[in-house]
Amino acid sequence: MAEILVLAEHDGETVKKVTCELLTLARRFGEPSVVWTGPGAEAGKERLAEFGAATVYVAADEDLDSYVVAPKAELLAKLVAAKSPAAVLVASTAEGREIAGRLAIKTGSGLITDAVDLGEGMVAEQSIFGGAIVVQSKVTTGTPIVAVRPNAVAPEPAPGQAQVENVTVDVSDAAKGAQVTDRVVQERGERPELTEASIVVSGGRGVGGADNFALIEKLADSLGAAVGASRAATDAGWYPHQFQVGQTGKTVSPQLYLAVGISGAIQHRAGMQTSKTIMVINKDPEAPIFELADFGVVGDLFQVVPQLTEEITKRGQG
Amino acid sequence: MNIVVCMKQVPDTWSERKLRSADSTLDRDAADGVMNELDEYAVEEGLRLAEAHGGEVTILTMGPQKAAESIRKALSMGADKAVHLLDDALAGSDALATSAALAAALGRIEFDLVILGSESTDARMGVMAAMLSERLGLPQLSFASKVEIHGTDITINRQADYGYDQVKASLPAIVSVVEKINEPRYPSFKGIMAAKKKPVETLSAADLGLDAGQVGLGAAATEVVSFADRPPRQAGTVVKDEGDGGVKAADFLAAQKFI
Numbered sequence: 001m002a003e004i005l006v007l008a009e010h011d012g013e014t015v016k017k018v019t020c021e022l023l024t025l026a027r028r029f030g031e032p033s034v035v036w037t038g039p040g041a042e043a044g045k046e047r048l049a050e051f052g053a054a055t056v057y058v059a060a061d062e063d064l065d066s067y068v069v070a071p072k073a074e075l076l077a078k079l080v081a082a083k084s085p086a087a088v089l090v091a092s093t094a095e096g097r098e099i100a101g102r103l104a105i106k107t108g109s110g111l112i113t114d115a116v117d118l119g120e121g122m123v124a125e126q127s128i129f130g131g132a133i134v135v136q137s138k139v140t141t142g143t144p145i146v147a148v149r150p151n152a153v154a155p156e157p158a159p160g161q162a163q164v165e166n167v168t169v170d171v172s173d174a175a176k177g178a179q180v181t182d183r184v185v186q187e188r189g190e191r192p193e194l195t196e197a198s199i200v201v202s203g204g205r206g207v208g209g210a211d212n213f214a215l216i217e218k219l220a221d222s223l224g225a226a227v228g229a230s231r232a233a234t235d236a237g238w239y240p241h242q243f244q245v246g247q248t249g250k251t252v253s254p255q256l257y258l259a260v261g262i263s264g265a266i267q268h269r270a271g272m273q274t275s276k277t278i279m280v281i282n283k284d285p286e287a288p289i290f291e292l293a294d295f296g297v298v299g300d301l302f303q304v305v306p307q308l309t310e311e312i313t314k315r316g317q318g
Numbered sequence: 319m320n321i322v323v324c325m326k327q328v329p330d331t332w333s334e335r336k337l338r339s340a341d342s343t344l345d346r347d348a349a350d351g352v353m354n355e356l357d358e359y360a361v362e363e364g365l366r367l368a369e370a371h372g373g374e375v376t377i378l379t380m381g382p383q384k385a386a387e388s389i390r391k392a393l394s395m396g397a398d399k400a401v402h403l404l405d406d407a408l409a410g411s412d413a414l415a416t417s418a419a420l421a422a423a424l425g426r427i428e429f430d431l432v433i434l435g436s437e438s439t440d441a442r443m444g445v446m447a448a449m450l451s452e453r454l455g456l457p458q459l460s461f462a463s464k465v466e467i468h469g470t471d472i473t474i475n476r477q478a479d480y481g482y483d484q485v486k487a488s489l490p491a492i493v494s495v496v497e498k499i500n501e502p503r504y505p506s507f508k509g510i511m512a513a514k515k516k517p518v519e520t521l522s523a524a525d526l527g528l529d530a531g532q533v534g535l536g537a538a539a540t541e542v543v544s545f546a547d548r549p550p551r552q553a554g555t556v557v558k559d560e561g562d563g564g565v566k567a568a569d570f571l572a573a574q575k576f577i
């Protein structure tokens with residue numbers, strides 16, 4: 001069966017959900033092999049087996065993480081040359097796309113980013129121009145390289161061997177040009193990661209201040225959701241930038257997106273329009289975000305949000 | 319220190335954007351063209367670094383005739399000159415071909431630093447900095463929220479999901495910037511007048527030593543099979559809060575099995 005390479009996203013021990021999604025997609029076209037960079041493969045292996053990984057290529061070399069992107073692309077290029085896979089799938093994150101971009105040049109292959117589905121003949125579906133147009137496209141040259149948006153498909157388990165095979169790569173000097181000298185990790189607490197979460201609650205300018213974001217956080221916590229923010233809110237310094245949803249922030253595709261005090265500018269929509277269900281709380285009935293709403297409440301968020309949070313908590317206990 | 323800023327003209331995000339039915343490429347005539355908003359930050363950073371360290375800022379654009387308007391804007395902001403890759407043979411280039419053309423142009427320019435935006439608002443790939451650094455074998459310093467230069471040492475903060483990485487390299491290097499890095503200036507009246515006299519060099523694919531097999535729609539390594547307008551979302555239910563908005567919202571969530 002054709003081999004499909006899947007680049008794992010992990011935090012050194014736990015496999016991210018998006019990798020299970022990629023494995024689920026890969027199984028449509030062949031037998032998935034995972035490429036694991038850095039430590040933690042032993043710990044992560046079990047989950048990879050659960051989602052059908054036949055092989056896990058483990059490259060534990062520290063150089064892979066000490067330099068920006070380029071070494072990982074060299075590793076993948078080496079595996080592509082050695083294994084001739086039918087396709088390479090990566091997560092469509094900022095770094096995933098960059099690795100894919102370099103790999104496309106190294107292998108002379110076509111690249112598709114931000115795919116939301118992969119069908120027959122490896123035709124990728126993309127949602128472009130802020131979600132207004134749906135495009136089907138495919139790679140016609142080389143080994144198809146596809147970056148898939150997190151939450152594109154529901155991960156489905158199917159057993160695999162997850163046979164570990166250690167691989168090495170001699171990182172070239174050219175790939176060592178940009179050295180990571182320090183990694184600054186900012187706390188995100190217990191909440192799920194924004195791009196992976198099945199529910200996202202976002203606050204905008206309507207929230208009115210940094211302190212008021214506690215309201216958004218409480219609502220999010222009652223649902224086990226991640227917290228997002230519009231650019232107006234992050235620009236004002238009410239919520240950290242890494243939680244910005246939209247064109248220049250994260251693209252999210254959760255089961256449920258709650259937009260609170262957000263008007264729905266095209267740049268914000270670009271980051272959330274493919275959410276499955278959208279709920280809106282806004283006091284202005286003319287706000288364009290209502291065009292997307294499966295359910296909307298026209299009202300003051302300072303009234304509606306606490307009541308909703310209380311209701312959810314109450315029903316959860318009942 | 320000589321700086322090249324890669325700038326793309328894109329259809330205005332606020333206008334309606336369309337694909338051409340004949341060849342599934344972006345209909346660049348249908349919408350107003352503007353400088354990619356994210357490249358404004360790249361131009362601004364280039365100008366600031368040149369002001370601090372001396373040297374010239376060159377704008378590099380690949381795009382149709384109309385892109386000249388956006389080049390003017392960058393020159394009005396204060397850039398010194400521009401190179402415009404203009405050729406029908408380049409039209410329809412995908413990311414691979416675009417990077418080949420930009421890399422070929424960079425091969426003809428003397429620079430210490432190349433600055434890009436973090437992504438273009440039409441293609442939204444965010445791959446060009448990585449691709450140029452791959453092609454040119456130069457350090458990739460992408461998604462910078464801060465850039466510092468001392469002599470030939472350059473350090474950036476690279477924005478990431480978890481916070482940021484501090485990254486160092488030696489010039490020459492390829493940088494892309496995120497919109498948190500600065501506040502782009504508006505062109506002044508003086509700047510607009512001065513821009514009219516600034517040199518813009520136009521180069522064809524042949525000037526770059528590229529042939530039709532390497533660039534343009536024909537060389538694309540990907541193909542659009544079909545496209546369609548997103549079916550409109552089914553109109554949802556909107557209720558006015560009469561003191562029970564939160565309860566009604568909870569009812570909806572319960573009906574959808576979210577709670």
Ligand SMILES: Cc1cc2nc3c(=O)[nH]c(=O)nc-3n(C[C@H](O)[C@H](O)[C@H](O)COP(=O)(O)OP(=O)(O)OC[C@H]3O[C@@H](n4cnc5c(N)ncnc54)[C@H](O)[C@@H]3O)c2cc1C
Pocket residue numbers: 203204205206207229230231232233244245246247248249250260261262263264265266267268271281282283284287299300301302355356
């Ligand atoms: C290049 C570029 C990139 C951009 N990228 C992004 C991006 O990634 N993400 C993003 O979000 N934006 C982005 N923007 C900005 C975008 O254009 C909008 O300015 C921004 O999304 C507006 O944020 P907002 O909806 O929170 O604020 P506003 O548009 O001011 O809307 C606030 C809303 O809150 C409502 N409201 C106020 N008070 C209450 C209350 N008490 N109760 C209920 N509702 C209330 C108001 O009715 C209003 O609808 C970008 C812009 C540019 C030019």
Ligand SMILES: Nc1ncnc2c1ncn2[C@@H]1O[C@H](COP(=O)(O)O)[C@@H](O)[C@H]1O
Pocket residue numbers: 324325326327354356357360378379380381416420433434435436437438439441442443444445446447
């Ligand atoms: N045709 C082009 N001409 C000049 N610069 C470009 C072009 N296309 C992309 N770029 C640069 O590459 C960045 C990222 O674009 P992209 O990878 O298309 O999202 C942009 O912000 C520009 O700085």
